[in-house]
Amino acid sequence: MNANQENRFSMFLVLIDYLTNLGTGVLSSLPEFLQTFQLFSANVEKLRLKNEQQRKMLGGYRIEKTIGKVEAVNTGLNLAQIIRAYAVAINDxxxxxxxxxxxxxxxxxxxxxxxxxxxxxxxxxxxxxxxxLPYGATPAVIEKATNDLNNFSSNIPLPRASINARKVVTQDIKILFQENANYLKFMDDLVLTKRISDNEFYRAYTANRKVVNNHGKKLALRGIITDANSKPIAGVTVAVRDIKVETKSTDKGYYEFKNLPKGTQIITFSRAGFITQSIPVAIIATQRAEQNVTLQAADEQATTT
Structure with a gap:
């Protein structure tokens, strides 16, 4: 998605959250609103999947490669430090x-x-x-470094997705945005009829319907948090460990961060009743990362142990 599409997509998610939490009372009084809203929401999910596909084509492999590089460097550098300690000991x-x-x-x-x-x-x-060996270079340590290097090396020559394939996905995204523009126009017209009779609903809808320009802030990371049954989890604290920035997931399990520093960031997902997860995510300049997470309920772990 381009910057304009990203802003509109964020509005879609905000609007869905608002209307879902509103319930069907007010909406059922608007002819065909609920049916149109269902089509709109389905298109938003299609957009999410298409965008993920586009992201992988445009540079998802770079993220995987960057994470692999960090892991290979960490284990390889550990070996180098062990060898250096041995060299100091023998004065080499x-x-x-x-x-x-x-x-x-x-x-x-x-x-x-x-x-x-x-x-x-x-x-x-x-x-x-x-x-x-006495310095900690066990066969397992050397094998781990070798495996990490092989994994990193295998990702170096990965080819970019073909230009034609990217064009098809980009066109699909454009069509979905156009369809949603039509759905929104229909919903807007219906909501307009409530301007006098239910002005509070009208104003709230209009506020959530507004497209917010991020004024140059780049969406660096986003994702959906679900449980083992693929149900979204709200209220999850999502924290970027090293820079002490955090947010909370919405009722749809959605979270996002803008303008994160490039490099590998450790993202922690925590909520009462669930097992905390910490995941390394590669943040690349001009490239938005996506990290979807499934949290395991704490009682599930207790049952399996």
Whole structure:
């Protein structure tokens, strides 16, 4: 979605929340309003799915690759630090210098260069395995670093989705927005008849119907939170750990953040009665991330343990 479509889509979600919580009392007095609202809501769900498909085509693989890169760097750097500690112990200056890697530099390097550095670290760790075992370089640690590197490396050459496929999805999104514009016009006209007889409802509807321009704020992350039965969970506290920013999910389980710092952010989902989850999410400049979450009820865990 482009910026204008993002703003309109946010309005769709706000309006659905308002009308759903309003109940059918007022709405049932408006001829065919409920039927039109159902079609409108169904289209919003289609838009969400199409947008997710478009996001994956336009750069979803970059998010997966970035997360893989962070994991590979973390485990590879751990091995480098172990080797460096061993080199200090035996006073091997050359080996110390070979293992002078930093997390920030490895993450900033081109993907292929980072992969090459990590491969060199793992190769050295394998050769010195018997010597560095007392420092914590167990076979499992080396295997984990190897697997993380292989996962990251396999994602480097992933091709972008074809231009034609993106065009089809983009056109589908445009059609859905047009259909919803027609549904909204019909609903607006019906609500207008309540301007005098139920002015409070009319004003509330109009307020929720308004498209808000985010004034350049980019939607960085959004998602839907559901339970094990795929029902949305409201009131979930969603927090970005390192920058101490948080929000709460709506009645439809929706949450969003704007203008998050780029890089891997740890997002925590918590609510009474559910098991807290913390998930790493890659935030990429100019690219909106989407993270849907299923929370497990606390009593479900107690039953299974």
């Amino acid at each position: 200056v050359i080996l110390q210098n070979e293992m002078k890697f930093t997390r920030s530099i490895l993450l900033r390097k081109r993907d292929n260069d980072t992969a090459a550095d990590l491969a060199a670290i793992i190769k050295k760790a394998t050769l010195l395995q018997a010597d560095i």
